[in-house]
Amino acid sequence: MKSLWNTEDAAALIAHFAARGIAEDVALRIYSSRLLGSDPRLVQHGGGNTSLKTQERLVTGELVDVIRVKGSGWDLGAIEPEGMPAMRLQPLLDLKRIAHLSDEAMVAAQRSALLDAASPTPSVETLLHAWTPHTVIDHTHANAVLALVDQADGEARAKELFGVELAICEYVMPGFNLAQQVRQVVEVTPAIHGVILLRHGIFTWGADARASYERMIQMVTRAEDALERAGRQRPRVSSAPQPSERFAARILPLLRGALAENLGEGTWKRIILERRVSPQILQYLQHPDLARFSQAGPATPDHVLRIKPWPLLLSDLGEGSTEQLRGRIGAAVRAFKDRYEAYFKRHNTRVGGDRIALDSNPRVILVPGLGLIGVGARHSDAVVAADVAETNASVIFASEALGPFLSISEAEVFDIEYWSLEQAKLGKSNLKRLSGQIVAVTGGGGTLGSAIARAFAGEGAEVVVLDTDLDAALAAARSVRGLGLRCDVTNARDVADTMAAIIARLGGLDILVSNAGAAWTGPIGSVSDADLRASFELNFFGHQNMAQAAVAIMQNQGTGGVLLFNASKQALNPGMNFGPYGIPKAALVALAKQYAIDYGPVGIRANVVNADRIRSGLLTDPMIAARSSARGVSEAEYMSGNMLGLEVRAGDVAEAFVSLALASRTTAAILTVDGGNIAAAVR
Secondary structure, eight states: OOOOOOHHHHHHHHHHHHTTTOOHHHHHHHHHHHHHHTOTTTOOTTOOEEEEEEEEEOTTSOEEEEEEEOBTTOOGGGOOGGGSOEEEHHHHHHGGGOSOOOHHHHHHHHHHTBSSTTSOOBOTTHHHHHHSOOSEEEEEOOHHHHHHHSSTTHHHHHHHHHTTTEEEEOOOOTTHHHHHHHHHHHHHOTTOOEEEETTTEEEEEESSHHHHHHHHHHHHHHHHHHHHHHHHHSOOOOOOOOOOHHHHHHHHHHHHHHHOEEEETTEEEOOEEEEEOOHHHHHHHTOTTHHHHTTSOOSSGGGHHHHOSSOEEOOOOOSOOHHHHHHHHHHHHHHHHHHHHHHHHHHHHHTTSOOOOOOOSOSEEEETTTEEEEEESSHHHHHHHHHHHHHHHHHHHHHTTTSSOOOOOHHHHHHHHTOHHHHGGGOOOOOOTTTTOEEEETTTTSHHHHHHHHHHHHTTOEEEEEESSHHHHHHHHHHTTOEEEEOOTTOHHHHHHHHHHHHHHHSOOSEEEEOOOOOOOSOTTTOOHHHHHHHHIIIIIHHHHHHHHHHHHHHHHTSOEEEEEEOOGGGTSOOTTOHHHHHHHHHHHHHHHHHHHHHGGGTEEEEEEEEOSOOSSSSOHHHHHHHHHHHTSOHHHHHTOSTTOOOOOHHHHHHHHHHHHHOTTOOSOEEEESSOOGGGOOO
């Protein structure tokens, strides 16, 4: 590991913050914190913390000693000065006189010392930073250090490697007691440059931000070198074969179905998957001792908040029919939940029975030959779980080169997982109505498709934008933080590959908005067979291709689903010379009704939106100008020529698709969005 300190970058940040009145030492503290937080080998998703002791003025003008510590909810990699709230130092030092302090009292004391009452709650390790008499302090959960000390003889190994430079402390739960332990060690050995917390992490300190940061890098590099030496002595593990993507396409929807929660009456709480298949992960999964060390606990207590005490290990899926695989996966998920519920009951009784159980679903699934899978209510949550689990696996794999990996005890794991101060890091879920659901939008790069993507993303869905124009698909996907893919809905191979890609990225599919289309015009008696067939290929068979593939995934998941088709007023109210477009659309309405009939019994709903006069790739500005001129009206009058006298916009149509997705008791419906055209009205 190399120091990334760059004098020019540091100076630029000093100048940037000086314009906001931020002192140089605070700017450098932010700079080095970001360096630490941006390296996943040191810090994962909000982990770690840093501090600075300095002086600042109160509103009265009085200059006082303060300490700035990372605040709860802030990520070191992107931290701002506001994320390191300042506290008066003396009230925190006064707490050293107290022998015992509850968690709640500790947090209250820290908040009462804040210079700005609106600041985020400081780290649970604030007192450790405050009581350690050094200007700058850094704390990380460095992979290499954890791999070294997560051993039965971890203390001896750490002493041998770090000598008198770093003190070694036994594991103590973070908070007041850990602060006391480290304070006592520092008082006895004041010349040390930091502390190793067994099965937890490392602290380093220095007179300024650069000294502490580079000391952290130096110590972690020393641990990395020791692990590299041990790794050279480890028997080589043969390269793991690449997993079968065909097998993944079968397994992942079954997993999503097994992990979904049936809320009753056709309503499901679904989850998102994030799969990792790096060579290192595949090697980890084929290790002969995987069943032992994968279940041994987290590499550091911080990990348990994201990945639970252990992952679900699916090591014996084998081959078989879909129903056989569904049964094996379902049994494994139930066994995991039973184990977790027993763990909770056992330790909740131990601590007095006042804890409230978290959900018992796994956060991580290990499938040898398939990959490591993160589980979350949103894709972002699944990514965090997968990131932390991948780090956890890396630490364990490296640690096993030294000897059997050793985590903290199960009781200690529970105490961290159900510690209110740590759970506060997770924050409120703020789940929306379609959180956990995956929606694919065809024709998603166009005006209407983009609006549909935005509407579904606004309701919390994970959005996949599909279009024959990849650049347009990617642009629309970026706007909703979704996935953009090229897909020609008229090409069966394209459709199959696209669905496999969606499964590989997110785990399955819940909602299809089949929106892609184009208009062919001309008198029906003179239209060429080629044009009519081309129109049917896109405006009918394209929808059938997508729906057929979507239904196969939905059936494997076993949690129902939604098919939404974009038809046209032409399906109900044909216009002159629009037969080549309207006839396939009329067939599309019949197709939707057939899907509703055939798949309603398994909870798959099929509905249609009929829209008219929407500015889009079908109704362009030149077309609007030509049509309004031909009718002798203004463009505004033409676009608002309906019963309501209002122009219908793409967002209005998008809202209709969302409403049908949410209408759990509606299927085979046709929802007209045209401002009022009685000739196109269904009833």
